Amino acid sequence: MPEWRDADRLILSGVLEDGHFKPSALAPELPTAAPGPALIPLAGNLLPLADIRPFGVEERIAVERTGEGITLRCRPGKAPAGVVLSWPGRRFPLIYRGEWRVDGASRQPLPMSVVLSGTDGKHRPEVMLGQGVMRLPYEPLAAPSLVIACPPEAASGRLHSVMIEPLKSDAIHSRGTWVWSDAAWRTDPAAFARRAADAGWNELAIQLPAEPDAAVQALIAALAERGIRFRFVEGAPAYATPGGLDHALPQFARWRRWCEANLVRLPMLELDIEPYTLASSGADPGGGWAGWVTAIHAISAAWGQPVAVDVPWWMTKDPGGREALSRAEGAIAEIVIMAYRTDPQLILDAVEPWFAAYARPIRIAIESGPVATEVTRTYQRAGRGTLRLGATGTVLLTNAREAGEGEVMFAMAGEQVTSPARVSFHGSPDRAAAVERAIAPLLQGWPRFAGFRVHGWMPEGETK
Numbered sequence: 001m002p003e004w005r006d007a008d009r010l011i012l013s014g015v016l017e018d019g020h021f022k023p024s025a026l027a028p029e030l031p032t033a034a035p036g037p038a039l040i041p042l043a044g045n046l047l048p049l050a051d052i053r054p055f056g057v058e059e060r061i062a063v064e065r066t067g068e069g070i071t072l073r074c075r076p077g078k079a080p081a082g083v084v085l086s087w088p089g090r091r092f093p094l095i096y097r098g099e100w101r102v103d104g105a106s107r108q109p110l111p112m113s114v115v116l117s118g119t120d121g122k123h124r125p126e127v128m129l130g131q132g133v134m135r136l137p138y139e140p141l142a143a144p145s146l147v148i149a150c151p152p153e154a155a156s157g158r159l160h161s162v163m164i165e166p167l168k169s170d171a172i173h174s175r176g177t178w179v180w181s182d183a184a185w186r187t188d189p190a191a192f193a194r195r196a197a198d199a200g201w202n203e204l205a206i207q208l209p210a211e212p213d214a215a216v217q218a219l220i221a222a223l224a225e226r227g228i229r230f231r232f233v234e235g236a237p238a239y240a241t242p243g244g245l246d247h248a249l250p251q252f253a254r255w256r257r258w259c260e261a262n263l264v265r266l267p268m269l270e271l272d273i274e275p276y277t278l279a280s281s282g283a284d285p286g287g288g289w290a291g292w293v294t295a296i297h298a299i300s301a302a303w304g305q306p307v308a309v310d311v312p313w314w315m316t317k318d319p320g321g322r323e324a325l326s327r328a329e330g331a332i333a334e335i336v337i338m339a340y341r342t343d344p345q346l347i348l349d350a351v352e353p354w355f356a357a358y359a360r361p362i363r364i365a366i367e368s369g370p371v372a373t374e375v376t377r378t379y380q381r382a383g384r385g386t387l388r389l390g391a392t393g394t395v396l397l398t399n400a401r402e403a404g405e406g407e408v409m410f411a412m413a414g415e416q417v418t419s420p421a422r423v424s425f426h427g428s429p430d431r432a433a434a435v436e437r438a439i440a441p442l443l444q445g446w447p448r449f450a451g452f453r454v455h456g457w458m459p460e461g462e463t464k
Contacts, residue, residue, distance in 0.1 A: 005301035010379045010387065010410055012396070015372035017043065025281060026394060029378065037091040039349040042442045045161040050146075051088055061150055063342025069160045072110070074150035082149035085162065086117050094356045097167045098138040098445045099145070105131050106157030110148050112136070117143040129157055138164055166445030173444065175402050176203035176452030178233050178270075184459045193222035195459050205233035205270050208251070212258035221400030222262070235310070240291030245298060252302040269303045269448065270336065271296065289324040296328040306333035310365075312338045313350040316357065325358070335360050336453065340367040340423045344435045348442065357365075361450035364443060367424040368432050369456025375417040385411035426456065 007028035014023035040046060048068050054061045060075035063083050072083055079094045092382050100114060110129040114136050129148060146162060161386060177199075179185070185192035185206075196204060204223065209216060222333035232255070238244025252269070261264050273295055275288035309332055315321035325332075337354055339347045351364055355395060379387045386397045387410040403409040443449045 008381050009413070012377040012379060012387065014375050014377075016375055017372065019020075021375055021377075023396060024277075025279070027281075027285065037089050039345070040087060040090045040092055040164070040354050041345055042093075042164055042166075042348055042445075043344065043438060045163060046087065047085075047091065047159060047162050049087055050162070051354075053084045053086070054082070055084060056150070066158075069104075069158055071158045072148060072150075072156060074110075074155040076152060076154045077150075078152055082111075082147060083148040085148075086143070088117075088143075091352070092144060093352050093425055093446070094142065094163075094166075095170075095447065096138060096140070096355075096433075096445045098164050099167060099448060100136040101161075101163045102129065102136065102146070102159065103132070103161045103163075104134070104157060104159040106128050106155065107451060108151060108153065108155035108157075110151065110155060110157050111435045112146070112148045114139065114141070114144050115147055116141045117145045129159075129201065156202050166442055169254050169444045170323045171444065173440075174203040174229065175453075176201050176205065176229075176451060177454050177457040178205035178207070178272075179457075179459075180207045180233075182207065182209045182215075185219050185251040189215065189219040189222040190225075192219070193226045193228060196223070196228055197226040199457060201228060201457075203229040203231070208234045208255055210233050211257060212262075217262060224314065224335075231268035231270055231308070233270040233272060233310075235270075235274070237274050237278045239271075239273045239295040239299070240275035240288055241279065242291075245291075245295050249302050254298055256303050259333060262394040266304060268308055268333065269284050269299070269305075270308040270310060270334075271299060274310075274312075276312070285318075286320045293327045295330045300331035306331050308332075308334040308336055308363075309342035310336045310338055313337050313341070316353055332360060334363065334450065336363045336365055336366070338365050338455070340365075340371075342366075342425055342431070343437065344439045347439060349433070351443075352446075355387055355446040355448050358448075360448065362446075362448050363451040363453055364449070365453035365455050366430065366435070366453050368426055368430065369424060369458075371420045371424045373420055374423070376416045376418075377412055378414040379410035380413040382409055385409040387412070398454045424456065459461065 009029040011027050011029050013025045014021055016022070040049070044067055047070060050066070050364040051062055052070060054063050055077055058079045061081045061083060062073045064071045102112065106129045112129045112134065129378050206219070220230060226391065236244065241246055247443045256266065275292045275293055276285065278288055296307065296309060315325065335354065335358060337351050339350050341347050341350060347364070347366065355363055379385065384402050386399050386400050388397060389408040389410070391406055400411065420426065432454060436454065440452050443452065
């Protein structure tokens with residue numbers, strides 16, 4: 001990382017509170033990798049996005065786009081001919097249990113197969129395009145193409161849609177949330193369990209109370225009566241620091257002893273640490289991830305088994321985050337991805353790389369609680385500006401000024417504002433439910449998908 005005073009550009013992150021910018025982290029700008037191709041829309045028709053390329057000789061194939069479909073016309077002939085549909089610039093899931101669903105119509109059967117783009121077509125067609133819906137196995141090809149060949153005789157056909165659908169599954173996945181306040185259940189565990197069941201949860205992550213007591217046992221019994229599984233969740237950014245971790249470890253050991261004495265089995269422990277929110281993370285993000293690794297290993301050892309970890313969806317895009325996941329792998333039993341986005345396609349795009357990269361059960365979480373407007377400002381070194389680096393620290397000024405003796409000034413070069421509506425479904429429960437209904441069946445196509453989470457649930461009478 002460049003020295004602060006030598007950096008040409010700085011990134012200042014924060015939130016808007018009551019219309020005022022509240023900075024939280026400052027760091028030198030680091031090179032960012034070029035964005036990769038976007039995930040193909042698993043829930044939509046791929047035909048409008050397809051690159052259509054006729055092949056063959058004798059000019060015996062004609063293809064025409066009509067609305068969202070395409071029409072093919074084959075003239076009679078012996079030379080190979082047909083059309084190739086491909087999706088350059090789009091990413092296909094490499095690990096997915098699914099099938100191609102091709103809806104079309106042709107009076108004469110048209111051979112159809114899926115091949116790797118840039119390779120020769122298969123000698124034997126997988127299906128024949130006829131009337132109605134045809135299905136082809138989905139194979140883990142990085143760049144698949146759909147090939148439709150012309151028969152020797154004249155033929156014509158029409159494709160209405162091409163989709164990728166998950167295979168039917170009878171697996172019952174968890175649907176859960178987390179509960180960070182024991183005030184939600186301590187007074188009346190039975191009523192809390194009833195509200196949780198009414199909300200549709202079959203699994204809850206309950207924050208560890210300060211001390212184990214009879215109320216915890218009552219809660220566990222009330223949840224079991226409603227068929228709701230439970231796990232414990234705990235976490236704080238300070239756990240990624242030596243002092244915070246030293247303070248926390250005895251509590252985990254104490255809770256482990258209580259669980260072993262009072263429960264049939266040791267429940268899953270879920271850790272939500274988030275070292276990137278530490279004030280020091282801007283200057284030393286690598287140190288934050290290193291502390292996260294240390295905490296995951298130490299707490300897992302204190303708990304007596306691997307733990308689940310809550311991680312941001314962008315962690316695999318961060319070099320330090322990827323390395324931290326690799327170093328902590330032996331202590332991780334499960335991953336909960338905080339896919340805090342509200343566009344269903346962006347949620348799928350964010351989580352797909354995780355399923356291919358990590359051999360752990362993976363739960364997908366969306367946010368429905370209140371979040372602040374996020375702001376990221378870029379500052380450029382300048383002779384005059386509003387961000388001052390001096391011997392005593394960094395100051396954000398109201399008005400631009402010249403650099404003084406021993407000072408370095410930066411002028412704001414850009415600002416990116418992220419609306420809460422892009423991150424959280426807060427205040428829009430119907431929209432959250434609609435997105436869940438849309439993507440939950442698609443997520444089941446990934447073998448490692450273990451459940452769906454809706455964070456931010458507030459039991460009746462509770463406020464965050």
